[in-house]
Every structure is written in structure tokens, then in C-alpha cells.
Amino acid sequence: MTATPGTPSDLAAVPDEELLRLDHQVCFSLHAASRAFGGFYRQALKDLGLTYPQYLVMLVLWEDGPQPVKAIGARLHLDSGTLSPLLKRLEAAGLVRRERSREDERSVLIELTDEGARLRERALSVPRGVLAATGLSVAEVLGLQKVLGRLTAALGEAVDAH
Structure with missing residues (x-):
């Protein structure tokens, strides 16, 4: 692109044909970078036995301690349909435990097990x-x-x- 981005008025100076080029799509650059990160994290997390989304959940728990599922989802921008199976796999691996809140039956609290807490050192x-x-x-x-x-x-x- 010939125009230097900085203000919305710069956009008017860029021809539509230029804006439509794949190499000028910021979403494509982010997508490519995300895929590259995914590949790197697959290797980096293999020894921990975690997927990238599981690693993100563990980061939240290591940083903030026990959290309701809803709070974890909000922090990670994940909906409960994505988060619930992920949490079940972490529980099956012995890294977290899920417990219904005593104050609100609809709320499920996620906390680290001792094994989950120890995994932090390896991470x-x-x-x-x-x-x-x-x-x-x-x-x-x-x-x-x-x-x-x-x-x-x-x-x-x-x-x-x-």
C-alpha cells in the first residue's frame, strides 16, 4: 500500500483494488501468525501434555487461583460450549477439579489439583x-x-x- 496508515482519512487515498489484495488483509496476517503460533505451541506444550487452549486455562488458574467457569470463559473469550469439554479433559488428566458452588448451584468452580499446581514449574x-x-x-x-x-x-x- 502506498498510503501510510494513521488516520481514517488515509483509507480514502488507497485504491479499492489495492485494499482487496490478500497481502494487504490484516486478518490474513493475523491468521498466518496465529497458525504459526499454534504450530510452535503444539511442540512447546507436548511435554506438558497440554493443548494450547488447555494451557490458557492453566495460565488463568495459576495466575488467579480457583475460578468459576464463567470467569475463565470471560478472561479467555471462550464460550461455555468450547470451555466445558476442555475442562472435562483437564479434569480427566488430574490437573483440575470441578465443583458446584455452594452459593449458586448454576455456577461451577474450577480449581487446580496438586498435580495441576506442580505442572506450573514445568511450564x-x-x-x-x-x-x-x-x-x-x-x-x-x-x-x-x-x-x-x-x-x-x-x-x-x-x-x-x-
Whole structure:
């Protein structure tokens, strides 16, 4: 693209034909990066016996402690239809336990087992390995996370506006 992005008015300067090119689709760049991350995480998590979505759940529990299913889903942007089978597999693996809330029968609390808590020690090397594999500096990764956070929020607002 010839125009330098920065303001919405820059968009008018870019011909429609240019915008329609696959290489100019931000969604495609994110999709390709996501697939690359998926492949890397498959290898990085193999020794832990976790899939990437399971790893994300474990990160939430290691960081925040016991959580209702609803809170985990909100934090990870996952619906209960996706989260429930994932949690059942983690429970079958002996890493978490699910317990109905005494205060609200509709709420299920997820907490780590001792084995799940111990797995954290083995997972400590994963983030450093990911950072090294990206070839980016810590500052670049933090900047990318900030931009992606803004992108996620803006797209969420755009969806909500419709």
C-alpha cells in the first residue's frame, strides 16, 4: 500500500483494488501468525501434555487461583460450549477439579489439583521459549500486545455497534 496508515482519512487515498489484495488483509496476517503460533505451541506444550487452549486455562488458574467457569470463559473469550469439554479433559488428566458452588448451584468452580499446581514449574520455560522463537525483543512483543489489545477492543466495539 502506498498510503501510510494513521488516520481514517488515509483509507480514502488507497485504491479499492489495492485494499482487496490478500497481502494487504490484516486478518490474513493475523491468521498466518496465529497458525504459526499454534504450530510452535503444539511442540512447546507436548511435554506438558497440554493443548494450547488447555494451557490458557492453566495460565488463568495459576495466575488467579480457583475460578468459576464463567470467569475463565470471560478472561479467555471462550464460550461455555468450547470451555466445558476442555475442562472435562483437564479434569480427566488430574490437573483440575470441578465443583458446584455452594452459593449458586448454576455456577461451577474450577480449581487446580496438586498435580495441576506442580505442572506450573514445568511450564515456566514455555514463555521464554516463545519469546525467543518470535525473534522479537521484549519491547517489540509488549508493543505488539498493546496494538493487538487496541485492535481487539476496536473490533469488539464495531461488532457491538451493529
